[in-house]
Amino acid sequence: GQQVMQIPQYQHVQEGEDFTTYCNSSTTLSNIQWYKQRPGGHPVFLIQLVKSGEVKKQKRLTFQFGEAKKNSSLHITATQTTDVGTYFCAGFETDSWGKLQFGAGTQVVVTP
Amino acid sequence: NAGVTQTPKFQVLKTGQSMTLQCAQDMNHEYMSWYRQDPGMGLRLIHYSVGAGITDQGEVPNGYNVSRSTTEDFPLRLLSAAPSQTSVYFCASSSVAGPRDTQYFGPGTRLTVL
Numbered sequence: 662g663q664q665v666m667q668i669p670q671y672q673h674v675q676e677g678e679d680f681t682t683y684c685n686s687s688t689t690l691s692n693i694q695w696y697k698q699r700p701g702g703h704p705v706f707l708i709q710l711v712k713s714g715e716v717k718k719q720k721r722l723t724f725q726f727g728e729a730k731k732n733s734s735l736h737i738t739a740t741q742t743t744d745v746g747t748y749f750c751a752g753f754e755t756d757s758w759g760k761l762q763f764g765a766g767t768q769v770v771v772t773p
Numbered sequence: 774n775a776g777v778t779q780t781p782k783f784q785v786l787k788t789g790q791s792m793t794l795q796c797a798q799d800m801n802h803e804y805m806s807w808y809r810q811d812p813g814m815g816l817r818l819i820h821y822s823v824g825a826g827i828t829d830q831g832e833v834p835n836g837y838n839v840s841r842s843t844t845e846d847f848p849l850r851l852l853s854a855a856p857s858q859t860s861v862y863f864c865a866s867s868s869v870a871g872p873r874d875t876q877y878f879g880p881g882t883r884l885t886v887l
Contacts, residue, residue, distance in 0.1 A: 692872070692873055694875075696876075704865075705878070709875070751816075751876075759804075759821050759829055760818055760821070760832070763816040764815055766815050
């Protein structure tokens with residue numbers, strides 16, 4: 662069955678540095694979504710990628726969907742303390758329409 | 774709009790007890806789902822529904838029941854709670870596009886089973 666994996670599980674970043682978190686699927690995905698969960702909060706939608714090779718930007722965040730639609734990345738530039746939280750990717754296979762599967766998440770800690 | 778609401782926020786159960794976690798949304802969303810979140814394991818899909826009267830199993834359905842009698846409500850039932858069901862439970866909803874659309878999450882229910 663489909664497996665969605667994220668690396669790293671944990672990322673410690675100095676304020677102002679850049680970092681990237683990766684999402685890999687064992688099967689081709691129909692789409693990929695990214696969510697952010699602040700400590701003690703609930704996941705909040707950030708973005709969705711649908712097309713092969715698609716790149717989208719939200720201010721300091723850059724999201725990319727791989728050519729084979731099996732992987733995705735989130736790159737954050739000039740990290741700020743407001744970037745603290747856990748970032749999840751989620752996707753589903755075309756044959757499993759209803760089942761949105763989440764990765765385990767990357768927990769980001771920012772040191773001032 | 775209140776969005777997605779969940780009750781209770783916290784709950785402690787003894788092994789073998791039953792309870793229902795409530796979830797409601799006021800966005801007229803067709804697709805609703807339940808996830809559990811455990812440390813290091815992300816969000817795992819328990820059950821989902823694509824509309825009133827229609828439900829299906831997710832990744833980890835054992836020990837949980839659901840029903841969808843109205844568009845607004847999607848309760849999750851634990852028939853006989855076990856310590857392995859200690860977790861944070863999130864309900865989510867989205868439009869008829871389901872997993873192709875933004876998932877709106879409720880604030881969660883933190884459940885402890887002793």
